């Protein structure tokens with residue numbers, strides 16, 4: 001592990017000791033009363049109202065109602081997607097944890113000149129799976145929450161003009177869909193699956209397929225302790241990979257594959 005990794009890890013570990021190991025859940029008292037299938041539509045409505053008060057530029061404005069990813073992390077994703085285009089890094093784009101498609105649509109938008117780059121979209125669209133012991137107590141309340149909609153993914157892709165031929169929907173739990181997916185090479189991998197087991201599985205399955213010069217962005221490194229452990233374990237196995245950050249004080253975390 002290089003010096004950059006060590007300093008990032010020590011900072012985030014200190015944060016984890018001081019604070020919750022998982023994000024605070026908004027509207028937790030209301031959740032038992034709302035059918036889970038409504039979540040994507042209610043979230044979309046809330047985000048449309050929020051969006052009106054924000055002065056966002058395109059394409060961040062269009063994707064806002066379709067994503068939970070923070071603005072700084074979306075900007076980082078956009079920058080990485082632009083870099084793989086400029087640097088001609090070969091491979092497809094893979095997102096594990098798609099929800100309503102906002103972050104995926106942004107990556108599709110930034111790579112629209114590369115019609116050959118497929119956008120592989122992996123999600124069960126059934127909410128988060130059960131958390132495990134590595135995720136800690138605070139993560140348990142997230143199980144079954146964060147329900148997205150593949151229909152809403154198609155809506156934002158169409159709104160953004162991303163051709164359907166570029167899209168590969170892999171609907172189901174990762175344990176069922178990963179073994180069936182045929183992906184040769186990846187230029188940009190976005191992992192947004194929150195918990196230890198899925199993040200570890202994503203890294204182990206797709207990490208070795210990322211091209212030299214490609215990128216892996218990890219949405220939950222500073223939010224969920226399980227994600228952080230999975231990433232740290234992966235980096236220990238692959239010391240040639242470095243963990244970088246973008247933005248301050250909220251940070252995006254990404255690996256540049258060397």
Ligand SMILES: C[S@@+](CC[C@H](N)C(=O)[O-])C[C@H]1O[C@@H](n2cnc3c(N)ncnc32)[C@H](O)[C@@H]1O
Pocket residue numbers: 066067068069096097098099100101102103104122123124125126127128129146147148172173174175192193194198
């Ligand atoms: C935080 S959301 C993704 C957010 C999204 N990238 C966005 O732009 O808002 C996490 C998603 O990961 C999916 N997920 C987590 N673990 C999974 C697994 N093991 N198999 C399939 N989907 C999974 C959940 O269904 C959920 O939709």
